[in-house]
Amino acid sequence: MADANIRIPEEAKDRLAAIAAAEGLSLRAYLARLAETLLTPAERAERAERARAALHAWNGYAPSSSQQQDLDTELDRRLAEARGR
Secondary structure, rough: OOOOOOOOOEEEEEHHHHHHHHHOOOOOHHHHHHHHHHEEEEEEHHHHHHHHHHHHHOOOOOOOOHHHHHHHHHHHHHHHHHHHH
């Protein structure tokens, strides 16, 4: 297993260490687990494409690029609104 040095603000390190400790993990183990659970942008795009293909096969759903952009914009708006509450 290779070691890595990562420079982050002290507050972020302390927060991550507290979260790890609350879960009974070392910071190193917590970060390794976190890295295993997060998706890369390519993995997210692949999943989205598979979901679009499944929806198309299931019910013919096939939005145009502009419709996809409108849906993405609406989702971003709703997420921003939810964060503001």
